Amino acid sequence: MPLTFAADTDDALPLHVIEEGGRDAWLEDAPDRVKAWVSASAFTGGIGQALLVPGETGAPEAALAGYGTAAQRARLRFPLAAALPGLGTQTYRIASGLPADAVERETLGWLFSGYGFSRYRDQTPKGPSLVAPEGIDAERLEVLGAAETLIRDLVNTPASDMGPEALERAAREQADLFGASIEVTTGAALLEKNFPMIHAVGRAAAQEPRLIDMSWGSEGPRLTLVGKGVCFDTGGLNLKPGSSMGLMKKDMGGSANVLGLAHAIMALGLKLRLRVLIPAVENSVSADSFRPQDILTSRKGLTVEINNTDAEGRLVLADALALADEAKPDLILSMATLTGAARVAVGPDLAPFYATEDRIAEAITAASGPAADPVWRMPYHEPYEAMIEPGIADLDNAPSGGFAGSITAALFLRRFVTETPAYAHFDIFSWQQTSVPGRSKGGFGQGPRAILGALPDLLGL
Structure with a gap:
């Protein structure tokens, strides 16, 4: 399976990247139902955490990905990729929270997460897709x-x-x-x-x-x-x-x-x-x-x-x-x-x-x-x-x-x-x-x- 970005469609869900301890600040401008949902969860912004946020119909309308602390991120080459197993198989668009100087590295890690050695048995990961963020050289990353x-x-x-x-x-x-x-x-x-x-x-x-x-x-x-x-x-x-x-x-x-x-x-x-x-x-x-x-x-x-x-x-x-x-x-x-x-x-x-x-x-x-x-x-x-x-x-x-x-x-x-x-x-x-x-x-x-x-x-x- 090629390690490529997803097409930019209206179906792509916004993904908010939240550092450890940054959840409450992000919730300040969120609708009450989102505040209630996230507050009732165990999501804190820790490395590897992910949370789907349901819309009024019950289908996911957004998602949160934990980004941990600077000290935690220093221990991983691609910290954002740790959250991918919890994001299902939807297509996402980075909406907020990812530092500009980390966008290229983290999107590269997202692409690499799609690799599976499938010559003898299909091992392609069934994970989420990503729309190429604005401002990066998507062709080069592919x-x-x-x-x-x-x-x-x-x-x-x-x-x-x-x-x-x-x-x-x-x-x-x-x-x-x-x-x-x-x-x-x-x-x-x-x-x-x-x-x-x-x-x-x-x-x-x-x-x-x-x-x-x-x-x-x-x-x-x-x-x-x-x-x-x-x-x-x-x-x-x-x-x-x-x-x-x-x-x-x-x-x-x-x-x-x-x-x-x-x-x-x-x-x-x-x-x-x-x-x-x-x-x-x-x-x-x-x-x-x-x-x-x-x-x-x-x-x-x-x-x-x-x-x-x-x-x-x-x-x-x-x-x-x-x-x-x-x-x-x-x-x-x-x-x-x-x-x-x-x-x-x-x-x-x-x-x-x-x-x-x-x-x-x-x-x-x-x-x-x-x-x-x-x-x-x-x-x-x-x-x-x-x-x-x-x-x-x-x-x-x-x-x-x-x-x-x-x-x-x-x-x-x-x-x-x-x-x-x-x-x-x-x-x-x-x-x-x-x-x-x-x-x-x-x-x-x-x-x-x-x-x-x-x-x-x-x-x-």
């Missing part, structure tokens, strides 16, 4: 809804139906939708075209590894997005325990978020030249698996000692980043569900990122608040460079000791971007562990809206 749906659907789909072949199809669908060009290098051709680490990681799987290369736009600054497309990660010969393998269908979350961001860029018609690179593989176990202590030579010529086959994401990203860097675009952004260390550092809700320039970090951070897409800058801590240098090869894919795992992974990737000064890397989770207002349990977008909001500053759009 584009963000479509991008979010794409991301969630890709991440939620199990590896049985979302292997490298299906990920390629998803990219081709986006290319077809917007008239982008696409080239895919598959299997042995990866070796012929010098993508040896993508091939090494994916060669053990039934579906051949591949590099997806999509381009769109003919004018403006050049932006290259690189997304990790490990469609399932067993850990390779360093096999994960079952408890760690349970969510590995989402190990292609970087590619999903990159495709969602690309969808938004193309749908909005931004004046830039976009390139999307996705190394799509499965990290499987067979007689052809790459091994601990192997030394791989990357596209860039750097040699990499394999000390853990479960640190495969940085290997496939390295070859793709080297290709991106060769073209010297104005900005490279990589996204990956890369390290558990990032989750330990900032938890599942924040998107940690690294940036080679302060202006990149400042623009992304500034855009993250209005986009309801929280981020946190992490440091490229230079003294840790020695931790990724094993001695026998140029680089170590899994430094021993366990410290600073997200930072050392980011430092590893930075070694493959030497010709492009402007580079940022996101080490995301892209998974909601339990349902909360605006975000159902499962995959979700993490970082794309903050990046999208920052692009005008970063690229002079």
Whole structure:
């Protein structure tokens, strides 16, 4: 079901958004029958509260939605969405009470609440619809809804139906939708075209590894997005325990978020030249698996000692980043569900990122608040460079000791971007562990809206 606004009709009910403690003030100008009804209810304006107000015929003529206190709202990304389950299936128009600086964020949360992953069973929420409030860019918010749906659907789909072949199809669908060009290098051709680490990681799987290369736009600054497309990660010969393998269908979350961001860029018609690179593989176990202590030579010529086959994401990203860097675009952004260390550092809700320039970090951070897409800058801590240098090869894919795992992974990737000064890397989770207002349990977008909001500053759009 598309995440879109309802048509503006006379049947839309007025919705009044009321903060905790603001009920009595709102009732001062209400008709006596409304005062009696609301006063007799338990409605106080608390977060998640909703109340339908009947008209003279008994049918609802309006509704109230609790908005809580500022402290309560700070704990939720989309506070208004908490009231939606109590509003039935009617269509509403925001009539009063929603602060102007919160309208766009809260209406986006309302749209996101309409998502349900229904590929295998209809899970579309049967909730209320919203008429687009005046003054917002409704078309842009619907584009963000479509991008979010794409991301969630890709991440939620199990590896049985979302292997490298299906990920390629998803990219081709986006290319077809917007008239982008696409080239895919598959299997042995990866070796012929010098993508040896993508091939090494994916060669053990039934579906051949591949590099997806999509381009769109003919004018403006050049932006290259690189997304990790490990469609399932067993850990390779360093096999994960079952408890760690349970969510590995989402190990292609970087590619999903990159495709969602690309969808938004193309749908909005931004004046830039976009390139999307996705190394799509499965990290499987067979007689052809790459091994601990192997030394791989990357596209860039750097040699990499394999000390853990479960640190495969940085290997496939390295070859793709080297290709991106060769073209010297104005900005490279990589996204990956890369390290558990990032989750330990900032938890599942924040998107940690690294940036080679302060202006990149400042623009992304500034855009993250209005986009309801929280981020946190992490440091490229230079003294840790020695931790990724094993001695026998140029680089170590899994430094021993366990410290600073997200930072050392980011430092590893930075070694493959030497010709492009402007580079940022996101080490995301892209998974909601339990349902909360605006975000159902499962995959979700993490970082794309903050990046999208920052692009005008970063690229002079």
